[in-house]
Amino acid sequence: MNVVTGEEMHQIDRYTIEEIGLKAELLMENAGLAFVSSILHLMNKKTAKIAVLIGVGNNGGDGFVISRSLLEKGYQVDVWLIPPVKKVKGTARYHMEVFKKCGYEFTSYEAITCEDLVRNLKGKTHVIDAMLGTGLVGPLRQPYKEIIEQVNQLECQIISVDLPSGLPANGNSCITDAIKASRTITLQCPKLGAYTFPSREYYGDLTIVDIGIPKLAIKQIDSERFLWTEENVACSLPVRKPSSHKGSHGKGLIIAGSRTMTGAPILTAKACHRLGAGLVTLALPDTIINTVASQLIESTFHLCPSVNGEINSLNLDDELMNRFDAIAVGPGLGRNNNGEFIETLLHDFDKPIVIDADGLFYLKDFLTILAKRKGTTILTPHLGEFAYLINEPIAKVEKNRFQVSRDFAVKYGVYLVLKGPYTVVTTPGGQQFINTSGNPSLAKGGSGDVLTGMVLALLMQQKDLQSAISNSIFLHGMAADYLISHEYSPLSVMASDLINIMPKVLNSIQNRYHKYR
Ligand SMILES: NC(=O)C1=CN([C@@H]2O[C@H](COP(=O)(O)OP(=O)(O)OC[C@H]3O[C@@H](n4cnc5c(N)ncnc54)[C@H](OP(=O)(O)O)[C@@H]3O)[C@@H](O)[C@H]2O)[C@@H](O)CC1
Ligand SMILES: Nc1ncnc2c1ncn2[C@@H]1O[C@H](COP(=O)(O)OP(=O)(O)O)[C@@H](O)[C@H]1O
Numbered sequence: 001m002n003v004v005t006g007e008e009m010h011q012i013d014r015y016t017i018e019e020i021g022l023k024a025e026l027l028m029e030n031a032g033l034a035f036v037s038s039i040l041h042l043m044n045k046k047t048a049k050i051a052v053l054i055g056v057g058n059n060g061g062d063g064f065v066i067s068r069s070l071l072e073k074g075y076q077v078d079v080w081l082i083p084p085v086k087k088v089k090g091t092a093r094y095h096m097e098v099f100k101k102c103g104y105e106f107t108s109y110e111a112i113t114c115e116d117l118v119r120n121l122k123g124k125t126h127v128i129d130a131m132l133g134t135g136l137v138g139p140l141r142q143p144y145k146e147i148i149e150q151v152n153q154l155e156c157q158i159i160s161v162d163l164p165s166g167l168p169a170n171g172n173s174c175i176t177d178a179i180k181a182s183r184t185i186t187l188q189c190p191k192l193g194a195y196t197f198p199s200r201e202y203y204g205d206l207t208i209v210d211i212g213i214p215k216l217a218i219k220q221i222d223s224e225r226f227l228w229t230e231e232n233v234a235c236s237l238p239v240r241k242p243s244s245h246k247g248s249h250g251k252g253l254i255i256a257g258s259r260t261m262t263g264a265p266i267l268t269a270k271a272c273h274r275l276g277a278g279l280v281t282l283a284l285p286d287t288i289i290n291t292v293a294s295q296l297i298e299s300t301f302h303l304c305p306s307v308n309g310e311i312n313s314l315n316l317d318d319e320l321m322n323r324f325d326a327i328a329v330g331p332g333l334g335r336n337n338n339g340e341f342i343e344t345l346l347h348d349f350d351k352p353i354v355i356d357a358d359g360l361f362y363l364k365d366f367l368t369i370l371a372k373r374k375g376t377t378i379l380t381p382h383l384g385e386f387a388y389l390i391n392e393p394i395a396k397v398e399k400n401r402f403q404v405s406r407d408f409a410v411k412y413g414v415y416l417v418l419k420g421p422y423t424v425v426t427t428p429g430g431q432q433f434i435n436t437s438g439n440p441s442l443a444k445g446g447s448g449d450v451l452t453g454m455v456l457a458l459l460m461q462q463k464d465l466q467s468a469i470s471n472s473i474f475l476h477g478m479a480a481d482y483l484i485s486h487e488y489s490p491l492s493v494m495a496s497d498l499i500n501i502m503p504k505v506l507n508s509i510q511n512r513y514h515k516y517r
């Protein structure tokens, strides 16, 4: 599914209307009806008291269709038109006239005061926000500003049409004031700001509804951002051939751990085993082998000379190194040596390398080598690690996460996994895939170590690297979702729980989508 900017959505609408010939009035009718179908289960006809707030543009036009449809179904609905009637034009005007000709009435905000409106809204169970959509430009103006301030103080359910009014669609402009919705029903394509913070916090629960825009119109925009969903995962997870053997599923090397971080290599290796890697070898500082090996019976080990309890060199000749199909480096390495072994890896190993955590810290000194590297490199930074890597403040990275990660991935020719809520995977070609699973129970030390092992496992088993990476991220988040919907509290999920629940997660996805197997 494409994730679009406001401008891209306008292009899609324009193509649908002008080139394909689907009438704007019909599209608006579809939009309003799709919105109503998706919210009916939230409203009891006997008790719901609904207000619809209608703005000047097409978002307001949707509001007229929604109001008419709810009234036709017998709901109690008060409708408020915020701009002067004469300002309502085009398709929205058409639906305003249809609304009136069906015998319904609205109150014009022009004729009352903000206090009158607020007094009325205080008695409502639901406010439908159809004031402003993708056509917002610049800081919010009056009278929307004063209305939105008041609506945000109401205790009822606020449901926004397409996106919360006042919120820029793209997520990277300043938010002056915007509706804080309990729920947003987005029309046809999710907008970029729904996956950017703090913008997402205004959306509440997000539902995406189909309004009948043809696929051909969406293809026209040449968009490079997509959601990666459960269905994508189910269609692309590797299937084992009956004739396969352990060598068919990859020999992975994990370079991790230090005297004060013995858990990280254990988590990474266990996660890698759980996701189907054929053989996993752990390269560790020689001093921690006993501690780590006592927790890992399936892995083999390679001992590295250490200084201060951290790996100092790999002690792997080229031949030995190139027996592996892929390498993950970073979890729990520590930062007290010079990381020269990362430079050696980038030079001497020409198959995929996943670099995470302290490996990324060392990588900063070797970016010129990274740019020249022929083999595939996958970097998995969280926001802080990425900000450090590119020398920018975290806030700037967060605000422009799509742009900065794309710039970096294309410049260095890497797969960049920018972790956090809605992790974004950017390919070396600049395409971006947004993860839709996971929850804040993952915000805990060790979650990232587990993910690194999962990425290593799948990239050795799937030809298409983007699918392998996005699938690992989705399953990692899905494990956390599964746990909190099966009696775990978001506070209590531990990184090792993600590994332990993985068999059930894989089973549930494979059972639900057996048609793809
Ligand atoms: N056929 C289609 O295309 C379909 C579109 N659809 C729907 O249309 C929505 C997009 O419609 P849109 O383009 O009319 O934009 P929208 O946000 O409703 O209003 C823009 C107007 O608001 C005003 N305004 C702008 N900035 C402002 C500010 N800062 N502060 C205050 N006011 C501000 C400004 O008006 P002005 O005040 O300048 O007269 C401007 O003209 C989309 O989200 C979806 O819901 C669906 O029905 C499917 C079919
Ligand atoms: N609020 C959140 N919602 C969803 N996923 C999250 C959230 N916070 C963290 N995560 C995920 O948890 C993992 C944390 O990784 P990282 O910060 O590297 O952890 P660590 O280095 O401690 O193991 C990432 O995959 C990230 O996307």
Ligand SMILES: [K+]
Binding pocket: 059, 129, 130, 131, 132, 133, 160, 161, 162, 163, 164, 165
């Ligand atoms: K809206």
